[in-house]
Amino acid sequence: MGGRRSDPEDSGSGIYRWALVVALAAMVNVAYGAIFYSFSVLLGEGAAAAEFSRTTLSAALGMAVVVSGLLALLVGTVCDVAGPRRVFLAGAALGCCGLALFSRATADWQVIAVWALLIGPAMACTFYEPAYVAVDQWFEGPKGKALGVLTLVAGLSVAIFLPLTQWLVERGGWRNATLTLGLVMAAVIWTLALLVVRDRPRKEARMPRIDLKRTYGAMLAGLRHTNRAFWLICAAYTLGFTGTFAMLFHQVAYLQDLGFPAGQVAAAIGLTGLISLPGRFLFPALLDHIRPRPLVAAIFAILAASGLILVGAQEWWRVYLYVGLYGLVFGSVLPTRAAVMSHYFSGALYGRLMGLQATILALATAGGPFLAGLLRDATGTYTIPWLGAAALLLLAVPVILAVPQPARD
Known part of the structure; x- marks a missing residue:
C-alpha cells in the first residue's frame, strides 16, 4: 500500500527517531490533558458546571468528538502528503484560541460553538492520529515498541492534568484555569513541533504545496x-x-x-x-x-x-x-x-x-x-x-x- 522511500537525506538516525517519539508523546499528553482530561474537573462543582448546565457542557464535548472524527480523513491526508508538523502547529493554535474563548463564554450557544468549531478541530490535529502517522513515516519495519512508548508517555496525561486542573481552578477559578491550559498547550506543542518534529512524507505521496483540489483528490485516493x-x-x-x-x-x-x-x-x-x-x-x-x-x-x-x-x-x-x-x-x-x-x-x-x-x-x-x-x-x-x-x-x-x-x- 505504498513503497519504501529512498531519499538518503530521509534516512534519519535512531536517536532522532526516539527523540521524535518522546516529543510526539509529550504533545499528545498535553493536548489530551488540556482539552480532554481537564473536562472532568470543569464538570465539577465550583467550575464551569456552576455557570453552564452539565447537559450543555456534555453536548459541547460530544460535538467536539464528532467534529474531530469527521475531520480525521482530512488530517490524515495532510499528514500523508505534507507531514504532521503543520497539523500539530495548527491544532495547538486552534486549541489555545478555543480554550481562551471558552474561558470567556457567557451563553450556552457560545460554549457549543467554540467546542465544535475550534476545539473539535484541535482534537483532530493534536491527539493520537497525527502522531501515529509520524511514527509510520519515520520507522521502517515493526513499529510496536515506538507506538507503545508513545501511548505509555501520553497515557500519563490523566495523572498530570487532573490534579493540575483542580489546583488551577482552586487558585484562580475555572476561567483562568482554562485560559492557562490553553497557553500551556500552545507553548508546549509549538515548541516541540518547531524544534523536534521534521516532516517525512513518502515520495509517492508528497506534495510540494497543499491546495484544495489536490488534497481532495488525495483523500479520494485513500477511499479507493x-x-x-x-x-x-x-x-x-x-x-x-x-x-x-x-x-x-x-x-x-x-x-x-x-x-x-x-x-x-x-x-x-x-x-x-x-x-x-x-x-x-x-x-x-x-x-x-x-x-x-x-x-x-x-x-x-x-x-x-x-x-x-x-x-x-x-x-x-x-x-x-x-x-x-x-x-x-x-x-x-x-x-x-x-x-x-x-x-x-x-x-x-x-x-x-x-x-x-x-x-x-x-x-x-x-x-x-x-x-x-x-x-x-x-x-x-x-x-x-x-x-x-x-x-x-x-x-x-x-x-x-x-x-x-x-x-x-
Whole structure:
C-alpha cells in the first residue's frame, strides 16, 4: 500500500527517531490533558458546571468528538502528503484560541460553538492520529515498541492534568484555569513541533504545496484503496470501541447502582489508569514479534470477560477482579489498533486510511456510552446495557480473526 522511500537525506538516525517519539508523546499528553482530561474537573462543582448546565457542557464535548472524527480523513491526508508538523502547529493554535474563548463564554450557544468549531478541530490535529502517522513515516519495519512508548508517555496525561486542573481552578477559578491550559498547550506543542518534529512524507505521496483540489483528490485516493482487510478491521474495532467505551463511561454509575459506596468505587476505578500503564507498552511491543490478530482477539475477549465478571456483583473481590482485567488491557486498545493498521497498510496511504477509520470509530466512541445510557433509562437497570457491551466485545473476536493475512506474511 505504498513503497519504501529512498531519499538518503530521509534516512534519519535512531536517536532522532526516539527523540521524535518522546516529543510526539509529550504533545499528545498535553493536548489530551488540556482539552480532554481537564473536562472532568470543569464538570465539577465550583467550575464551569456552576455557570453552564452539565447537559450543555456534555453536548459541547460530544460535538467536539464528532467534529474531530469527521475531520480525521482530512488530517490524515495532510499528514500523508505534507507531514504532521503543520497539523500539530495548527491544532495547538486552534486549541489555545478555543480554550481562551471558552474561558470567556457567557451563553450556552457560545460554549457549543467554540467546542465544535475550534476545539473539535484541535482534537483532530493534536491527539493520537497525527502522531501515529509520524511514527509510520519515520520507522521502517515493526513499529510496536515506538507506538507503545508513545501511548505509555501520553497515557500519563490523566495523572498530570487532573490534579493540575483542580489546583488551577482552586487558585484562580475555572476561567483562568482554562485560559492557562490553553497557553500551556500552545507553548508546549509549538515548541516541540518547531524544534523536534521534521516532516517525512513518502515520495509517492508528497506534495510540494497543499491546495484544495489536490488534497481532495488525495483523500479520494485513500477511499479507493480500501479492501476486505480494512473493512474487517474497521468492523472489529467498531464493535470493540462501542463496548469498551460504554463500560468506561458507565462503570462508576453501574457499581453505584449495584450498591457499592461512591467514594470507594471512585478509588477502585481510579486504579485502572495505573494498571493500564504496562499494557500500553507491552501489548503493542508484542506485535513486533507475533501476528496481530490473535493478540487483538485476546484483548477484546479479556475486556468482555471483565465485564461479565461484574454483572450483578455484590462482592468487592469481583470489583477488583474487573478492575485488574479491564485495566490490564484497556490501555492497549488504541496503540494496538495503530500497530495492526501499520502491519497491513504502512505506507503512503496510512494517514488517510487511519483517518477514514477514525471517522467511523468516533461514532462508536460517542455511540457506545449514549446507547448504554439510553438502555439504562429505558430498563431502569444497567444489566442489559452491560451485557450488551460485553456481547459486542465478544463479537469483535471472530471478526478480527477473520481478517486475511497480508500477502507478505
